[in-house]
Amino acid sequence: MRNAVPKSYEYIEKLMASETEMMQQARAYSQQLGLEAISISATEASLIGFQLQMINAKKVVEVGTLTGLSALYILRSLPSDGFLWTLEKSPEHVALAEKVLGNDIKAKRCKIILGDAQEKLKELSSLGPFDAIFIDGNKAAYLDYFNWADANIRVGGIIFVDNIFLAGAVWGDETQQKFNFKQINAVQTMNQQAFSSPQLNSVVIPTEEGLLLCRKIS
Template sequence: MRESVLSNKEEYLNSLFANESENKKLSRQFAEELGLARISVSAPEAKLISLLVKLHGCRKFVEIGTLTGLSAQYIFESLPDGGELWTLEKDPAHGEKSAAVFANLDQSPKKIHLVMGDAREELEKLSALGPFDGVFIDGNKAAYMDYLLWAEKNVRRGGLILADNVFLSGSVWGDRSAQKFSDKQVRILQEVNQRLADPNLYEGVIVPTFEGLYVAIKK
């Protein structure tokens, strides 16, 4: 019964928010071709991220983990004129697909920068362009703490921190049946969640999406 309820809930939410642009559909098509459609952000989750970025008034934003450019499009369209998004991707196949998608965007009022390479290395280079107004963490799960510590140094006070997949399919609270994650990944996500829950560092909450989205404001 619960699985049926969850399935119906997902279908209902998608019926409300899945009316996406052709370019967003292209991102989803590319993810499907790469066999990665299951890890693409859902339309309701993407709309939530977009709304949070817009409400927070972010102008300079960093995304860690581009995949095929779907979430980047949602973030990009929420930036005001003059805004800039830097989106980081390591996999060349993902980068090729994202570049094709981004080429279709009007970048005259604002800019999107596809940064290829290991995120930990590229983030250090981006530090010179900070401080940033926010960051969306959605890359290598084993590196989430590294990404968060970078954000603490390079996102302004009062900036927006978003981290996706913080449930690890339930692994963070001990359910290891749904999907296999390494002990290291589980430990790091537990530590990241604990750090984001520290009221001395952040004001935030986990939005209980299917995979868990941490929303936090840096103090």
């Protein structure tokens, strides 16, 4: 849901290595769908990858695959025996993501799960606990995803949540009117829970969209 890329991001992204051909392909597919603006930025994806390496993450769950761009960044940060389960409800998005993530799927490092994430997450619980969980799906379901993540992350693992500002709607900025009451309420409650839980150490990176990081401490 980015508008123009901030100048600081442009500067940082010039310093970083260019995205791989497959990452560029994932962006091209998102553009083709008219959804390029909701793909993660290289700056934010690299920050998540950096944290994954710091905690030696091996088992990761992602909610919201789109065309597989953030999944590629996550997979790049995992060891060769790491694994990513990525959940997506749109068959059209899954078909494109399968092309982007084909090599990792063949190498048995990644599985794309088609369906509503709230339902599919329940089926994944038996494979946990997980080292990291990245939430980037349906905003109205953020609180449910977060509660599932809290219950299925290992101690020392990290929950990442993107778009927690909802373009300012969480602090009452209604100018864009992009989000409804259910979405705003879910994200506000999740944000409060992240900071009131004694079992989580939480921080918000003030990116344009707001990136929440919660480390499970007990």
